[in-house]
Every structure is written in structure tokens, then in C-alpha cells.
Amino acid sequence: MGWLQSLFSPLKKLWFRKHSTTHKKTEDINILHEDVKSCQYEDVHVLWSILVDSQTPPLTSKR
Known part of the structure; x- marks a missing residue:
């Protein structure tokens, strides 16, 4: 045996590693987003928007 x-x-290790990190990252981002929304400082909101905007793919212009 x-x-x-x-x-x-x-x-088994690979299976758990793949499935746990994907969900953990999503949960961590959601928790962080909730913390940012509840924060009273505008600087934090500005930094969050910069972070979110940097994660989106840039728009490509067609010429």
C-alpha cells in the first residue's frame, strides 16, 4: 500500500495547492476591498482605484 x-x-498536494490558492486570493481581495470601502480616508480610495485600474488590460487603439 x-x-x-x-x-x-x-x-493530492498539487490538487489542494491549485484549488486553495485560487480561492484564497479571491477571498483576500474581497476582504481588502471591504476594508477599503469602510475606510474614511480619501487617499486610500484613490490608491485602491489606481491599483484596480492597473490590473485591467489597457485599451488598444485601432489605426
Whole structure:
């Protein structure tokens, strides 16, 4: 049975790593966004908007 565990152990680790990081990043961003919305300082809101705008792909102009 040891060989069976050694066969599935790396696959199991990869599966958990892939699925946990995707959801964790999304949850972290949502928590951060809620914190930013509740903040009273306008500077924080400006910095958040800069961060969000930098994450969107730039518009390409057609010539």
C-alpha cells in the first residue's frame, strides 16, 4: 500500500495547492476591498482605484 500512497501523494498536494490558492486570493481581495470601502480616508480610495485600474488590460487603439 505504500507505493499507492507515494503515487497519489504528489497529485493530492498539487490538487489542494491549485484549488486553495485560487480561492484564497479571491477571498483576500474581497476582504481588502471591504476594508477599503469602510475606510474614511480619501487617499486610500484613490490608491485602491489606481491599483484596480492597473490590473485591467489597457485599451488598444485601432489605426
